[in-house]
Amino acid sequence: MRQAMFVLRIRPDRRGLSEISEAVRGWVAKQGISAGMLTLFCRHTSASLLIQENAARAVRSDLEKFFDELAPEGGHYEHDDEGPDDMPAHLKTALTQVQLSVPVMDGKLMLGTWQGIYLFEHRTHPSQREIVLHLVGE
Amino acid sequence: MRQAMFVLRIRPDRRGLSEISEAVRGWVAKQGISAGMLTLFCRHTSASLLIQENAARAVRSDLEKFFDELAPEGGHYEHDDEGPDDMPAHLKTALTQVQLSVPVMDGKLMLGTWQGIYLFEHRTHPSQREIVLHLVGE
Amino acid sequence: MRQAMFVLRIRPDRRGLSEISEAVRGWVAKQGISAGMLTLFCRHTSASLLIQENAARAVRSDLEKFFDELAPEGGHYEHDDEGPDDMPAHLKTALTQVQLSVPVMDGKLMLGTWQGIYLFEHRTHPSQREIVLHLVGE
Numbered sequence: 001m002r003q004a005m006f007v008l009r010i011r012p013d014r015r016g017l018s019e020i021s022e023a024v025r026g027w028v029a030k031q032g033i034s035a036g037m038l039t040l041f042c043r044h045t046s047a048s049l050l051i052q053e054n055a056a057r058a059v060r061s062d063l064e065k066f067f068d069e070l071a072p073e074g075g076h077y078e079h080d081d082e083g084p085d086d087m088p089a090h091l092k093t094a095l096t097q098v099q100l101s102v103p104v105m106d107g108k109l110m111l112g113t114w115q116g117i118y119l120f121e122h123r124t125h126p127s128q129r130e131i132v133l134h135l136v137g138e
Numbered sequence: 139m140r141q142a143m144f145v146l147r148i149r150p151d152r153r154g155l156s157e158i159s160e161a162v163r164g165w166v167a168k169q170g171i172s173a174g175m176l177t178l179f180c181r182h183t184s185a186s187l188l189i190q191e192n193a194a195r196a197v198r199s200d201l202e203k204f205f206d207e208l209a210p211e212g213g214h215y216e217h218d219d220e221g222p223d224d225m226p227a228h229l230k231t232a233l234t235q236v237q238l239s240v241p242v243m244d245g246k247l248m249l250g251t252w253q254g255i256y257l258f259e260h261r262t263h264p265s266q267r268e269i270v271l272h273l274v275g276e
Numbered sequence: 277m278r279q280a281m282f283v284l285r286i287r288p289d290r291r292g293l294s295e296i297s298e299a300v301r302g303w304v305a306k307q308g309i310s311a312g313m314l315t316l317f318c319r320h321t322s323a324s325l326l327i328q329e330n331a332a333r334a335v336r337s338d339l340e341k342f343f344d345e346l347a348p349e350g351g352h353y354e355h356d357d358e359g360p361d362d363m364p365a366h367l368k369t370a371l372t373q374v375q376l377s378v379p380v381m382d383g384k385l386m387l388g389t390w391q392g393i394y395l396f397e398h399r400t401h402p403s404q405r406e407i408v409l410h411l412v413g414e
Contacts, residue, residue, distance in 0.1 A: 043388030058217035065243030079334035250319030
């Protein structure tokens with residue numbers, strides 16, 4: 001058993017879901033570990049990770065709209081230091097997750113046919129995001 | 139340290155929470171690993187995993203009702219390719235999780251007294267679901 | 277590769293978010309494992325784990341308020357064996373998570389600058405809570 005670690009840096013060009021499956025797959029393929037567990041960890045409190053449907057674009061826009069309505073800008077928040085999207089970003093992060101693990105077999109992520117890995121950016125003007133990738137296996 | 143992997147196949151007979159603790163425990167007990175970490179990964183975007191109370195049946199029906207109301211059929215969704223339960227299924231999956239890890243000690247899952255592991259099926263007419271089980275330890 | 281495990285016992289003095297980062301860091305620092313993966317597992321169905329902003333106190337009160345409104349006491353719940361905060365506690369646990377993993381590098385948790393680890397207590401009169409800490413690495 002051995003492990004490998006890498007910090008993936010991504011700058012989303014907009015709020016919402018950005019697929020990162022290919023960047024993750026590319027790194028995993030180079031580690032020489034055929035069976036094991038990949039963990040992704042998002043080092044932020046206003047962006048999160050989500051595994052969701054990678055086919056129909058409408059699923060992602062419906063998802064974004066749902067979370068925008070569940071944690072709306074203009075809610076009565078005490079905290080708004082960084083603008084109206086600040087507190088909704090923290091709420092959406094809390095409702096999804098900052099860490100995800102995906103099993104690896106034959107050097108490939110065992111995602112289902114329709115599953116893609118997404119960075120869920122919650123700020124209107126995103127900055128660079130860091131996602132730690134950790135792979136353990138043999 | 140070594141690892142073991144298995145794909146658990148389940149066909150829920152209805153929408154909602156189906157306990158899978160016993161099937162998971164049975165597999166873990168046969169791996170000859172007494173201390174380590176079990177990870178479950180659900181390979182779908184319209185079914186998820188949840189650890190919840192395993193005693194009172196009413197907790198589960200209240201949970202199902204809560205998520206039905208939070209992500210209702212009949213919402214104004216752009217995506218409805220597979221019927222009115224399609225997009226609510228994706229939303230409920232996003233609000234819960236597709237991956238869970240549970241520590242193992244003395245060959246047993248370290249679940250709390252009242253915790254059970256559930257497959258949370260979100261489609262009205264479920265098909266077979268695949269849950270990857272991965273155990274690492276010694 | 278080797279592993280270590282510990283049960284952290286905490287008795288929150290109130291409902292809401294209690295930071296446990298320091299207790300977790302203290303245990304990790306003593307394990308002699310410089311690179312690896314830490315997993316936290318909360319053995320309850322009415323308390324959960326959350327990684328959130330550790331600076332502005334208002335973020336945490338807004339978070340608590342948001343979840344109180346999303347899963348309110350006084351909802352029409354079938355289950356209320358342990359009082360009006362019983363079912364809301366299960367719902368908030370389902371909306372957040374009972375398990376979190378955080379990568380470790382140079383003996384330190386790779387949390388982002390603004391991330392803290394919180395126990396999210398959902399009962400009005402909390403009792404002692406058990407959080408399993410598991411570290412694997414080298």
